[in-house]
Amino acid sequence: MSTVTDSCDVCIVGAGLAGMNALFVAAQYTSRDQRIILIDRRERLGGMWVDTYPYVRLHQPHPMFTAGDIRWTLDRDRDRGRGYLATQPEILDHFEHCLDVIRQHATVEVLLGCEMESDTEADGVVRLTCRTADGRRRVITTPRLIKASGFAVTPNDPLEIRSDAVHSVSPDFCDMSAGEIGASDAPVWVIGGGKTGMDTCHALIASQPGREVNLVAGSGTFFLNRDRAFPAGARRWWSGTMPSASGAQMLSRFDGTNEREAGDWFRNAHGTWPTAAADSYVLGIMSEGESRAIAAGLSHVVMDRFVDVVDGQGSPLMRMGSGATRPVTPGSWIVNCTGYVLQDDMPYEPFISPGGCVLSIQPRSATMHLTSFMAYFMTHMLFLGKLADTPVYELDAVELRRKSKLALPFGLLVVAQYNLSVMYDELPTRVFLECGLNVDRWYPLLRQMMGSVRFVTTHRRDRASAKRTLDTLRERFDLRCGPLAPTT
Ligand SMILES: Cc1cc2nc3c(=O)[nH]c(=O)nc-3n(C[C@H](O)[C@H](O)[C@H](O)COP(=O)(O)OP(=O)(O)OC[C@H]3O[C@@H](n4cnc5c(N)ncnc54)[C@H](O)[C@@H]3O)c2cc1C
Known part of the structure; x- marks a missing residue:
């Protein structure tokens, strides 16, 4: 050759x-x-x-x-x-x-x-x-x-499932509104409560009202509320919170040890979520309308981790991470919407x-x-x-995700805050x-300028606290997080 x-x-x-x-x-x-x-x-x-x-x-x-x-x-x-x-x-x-x-x-x-x-x-x-x-x-x-x-x-492959009594599919190879799954009226189980899971639930609920659509959502995911982060039309002049401002508020509450408390605050102040509980944040965005439509259209929401579907007596059984099982209608569709990134x-x-x-x-x-x-x-x-x-900091985001999903968005946002400040100089x-x-x-230029002035006047002070937070994350999770090691 x-x-x-x-x-x-x-x-x-x-x-x-x-x-x-x-x-x-x-x-x-x-x-x-x-x-x-x-x-x-x-x-x-x-x-x-x-x-x-x-x-x-x-x-x-x-x-x-x-x-x-x-x-x-x-x-x-x-x-x-x-x-x-x-x-x-x-x-x-x-x-x-x-x-x-x-x-x-x-x-x-x-x-x-x-x-x-x-x-x-x-x-x-x-x-x-x-x-x-x-x-x-x-x-x-x-x-x-x-x-x-x-x-x-x-693209995600379908989940490997032991039972032949259900269909296992991936949204990347199977359009929800067309083909076999669209033609069938069997229940659908969407596995994963992140952006792909939400898009899939929304697509199914919108295209086939009345069909049984169920969600296995793990510990739940919340999203930045699009209506508040990006208000429409003239409201951009006076309402909404600019993403840089909500991010700064979130980071001011995080010290490298308290991701649950800071995450709860951020979710309640700036988030939206369609499930009963929602712990994780993966920088996704959703409107209140989408959130309501999904919550109203879902038949069952299971706050647990999907493991498998096995053949049971009478009907297939879905096995959960907690050890619980639940019967599934034969012919149901299991859609793999587990994560793609990191x-x-x-x-x-x-x-x-x-x-x-x-x-x-x-x-x-x-x-x-x-x-x-x-x-x-x-x-x-x-x-x-x-x-x-x-002294640009690096953060091993894959390692942080493995060790603490809750701390991940904070780690990513705080390393961005720190490095932006370093690079600004x-x-x-x-x-x-x-x-x-x-x-x-x-947002209108005037509001953007107010945000820029805030950054220029506070970034050096915030840099010191961002550095402390990153150093805490490194020690606490034994992570690669800091300036690159010098080469000899
Ligand atoms: C469902 C979903 C929705 C999302 N929506 C948004 C959104 O609305 N807004 C947003 O900002 N982000 C969104 N994201 C995050 C999104 O992944 C990023 O914003 C962005 O599109 C990723 O771009 P990337 O270049 O980092 O990676 P990729 O899009 O994965 O591109 C990397 C490219 O590198 C190529 N490549 C890698 N290695 C090699 C090699 N050795 N040789 C040749 N080619 C190679 C790959 O083929 C690929 O094309 C979403 C993510 C997902 C999964």
Whole structure:
């Protein structure tokens, strides 16, 4: 098999939201005669959005789901302020649009269906080995590699279930409103109370009113209340709490030891949830209307952990983590809506390699709460040569999730708060002003400015307390959490 050898000035692996933000920033530091290569193993741009379940919608306002500050072309933009939730095809179109805009001033070659298999760094040069869709090897050398595997979301398989008397399906391969499950009227059991579980319940309840839809919700998940975080229309002038303000309130109550108490406060002040109890928060957003519709449409909600369905006498039995069992109607559908993000098998990698040529954007060395923000800010830090000397903290979010799901959102938000403050002293102000990911942009400029003034006047004081909180998390959970260890 032939090997193609190539070189470029910047190589970015991953064309999801993280990779597109890295590309947006890299394009600002490269001239037209320099070459950027963008690689993804998927067949089109968009990362997880290429193959997520078809009824998925953004749960946040779409203008702030972008690369850098690229504006959407969606007609619904005219509807800006009313809270339209973009669909999967609209999101994928926006990824294409972002590439078109970036290409107006940068030379970008895109290699889709191409998997990076390995990378090695020596003397300021990185050598990547990739496998193209037709099975050929491609070797690329570059002085800068950005590995933007980000959340690395992959479709979920159906749950493995011992009983043959029920159907086990995954929403990624089985549209709730079409095909066999849509044609059947047998009960559905949605397993998982997070964003996918809620979308699935909502899709089923809306498309088939009267069908028995049940939820196994674990300890329950709560969501940021969209009506309060993103009030519609003119109400943006006087009502709602900007996400930066609610986040700051939440963090001011958290000291690294009291996630349950601080989480309860945040849920009651800013959350919404459709189940009887709700402990976890995974940065999801939901409206009160959705929450009410789901709560009203569900037949049974089980606050327990799903284990299996086994054949019982008479009818199949669902086994729960608590040891309880409950009968299930034969022919029921079991839909796997358990989590996609922060999977345990993701290997650790520092956010910057010892040689300084490889930036890695992924949650094992998280520097922000979301990979899009990490890619945007850390790519600026890379190109400005600031990563070697700035004490940016990394947080192993996968490890924290394993040790405490309740502390996870706090860990992510506090590391973002700390690093934003550190980077504010290092990066030009324009980097902050041009960050179109900032969801406070939902609000009128005057209110945004008030939020910015609050940040500028308080961030150094808050940085000290954020550092104490992160250090407490590190000691308490024996976590990788702190500045990168010096290399010798
Ligand atoms: C159901 C669901 C709904 C969500 N909704 C929202 C939302 O509304 N707003 C929001 O901000 N976030 C949302 N998220 C979080 C979401 O995952 C991120 O916002 C974002 O889309 C993730 O982008 P990413 O680039 O980090 O990861 P991904 O989308 O997983 O992209 C990573 C890409 O890297 C590629 N890649 C990785 N390794 C290699 C390799 N070795 N070679 C080649 N290619 C490689 C992968 O193929 C993939 O395309 C949601 C998540 C889920 C699961």
